[in-house]
Amino acid sequence: MPTTSRRxxxxxxxxxxxxxxxxxxxxxxxxxxxxxxxKPAVDWLAKRxxxxxxxxxxxxxxxxxxxxxxxxASFEAAFLEIERDTSLPVPGRWxxxxxxxxxxxxxxxxxxxxxxxxxxxxxxSNRLFLRDGRSEHRCEITGVPGTVPxxxxxx
Numbered sequence: 001m002p003t004t005s006r007r008x009x010x011x012x013x014x015x016x017x018x019x020x021x022x023x024x025x026x027x028x029x030x031x032x033x034x035x036x037x038x039k040p041a042v043d044w045l046a047k048r049x050x051x052x053x054x055x056x057x058x059x060x061x062x063x064x065x066x067x068x069x070x071x072x073a074s075f076e077a078a079f080l081e082i083e084r085d086t087s088l089p090v091p092g093r094w095x096x097x098x099x100x101x102x103x104x105x106x107x108x109x110x111x112x113x114x115x116x117x118x119x120x121x122x123x124x125s126n127r128l129f130l131r132d133g134r135s136e137h138r139c140e141i142t143g144v145p146g147t148v149p150x151x152x153x154x155x
Contacts, residue, residue: 008059012044015057024048024055065101074104078112082120090127097123097139107144114143 009031017025027048032041044057063069079099082088088095097119104112122139130137 008043012057012059016044016046016055019055023050027055067102067105071101071105074112075099078104078116079119081116082123085120085124088123088127090130093127093130095123095127095130111144115141118142 016027016029024046027046029044029046031044033043035041042056043059046055046057047053048055061069099119103115107115118141119139122137126137
């Protein structure tokens with residue numbers, strides 16, 4: 001029986017803490033969907049201590065495009081290293097990088113690493129020279145044949 005928390009559990013817990021003037025904040029809860037994965041069940045079942053009233057909560061994933069959750073997971077894992085680079089931020093500057101959907105899909109680990117490294121290198125080399133206001137720049141991806149360069153926006 002899986003007992004680990006899912007990322008959305010924190011949001012459901014926050015919802016309960018505020019719902020109906022915080023009257024569900026101390027509710028006892030169970031997660032039937034975690035207990036019996038082979039039978040359909042709600043995500044959370046809360047029981048209010050004050051009156052024993054029950055509340056069922058179901059969480060549904062809505063993806064803006066087919067496969068968005070998987071695409072984001074691979075993207076986040078690959079590009080998180082750039083976010084951790086504390087030498088990149090420029091005071092008063094916001095740099096947004098656009099990476100087309102599916103860029104990392106069906107790529108080898110070496111190709112994914114080359115794409116991430118190319119973007120990281122471009123930001124590091126150009127971040128101090130971006131002009132004020134909105135601008136667009138191409139980032140040449142090296143080390144991966146046939147890749148499409150990404151576009152970086154700065155404000």
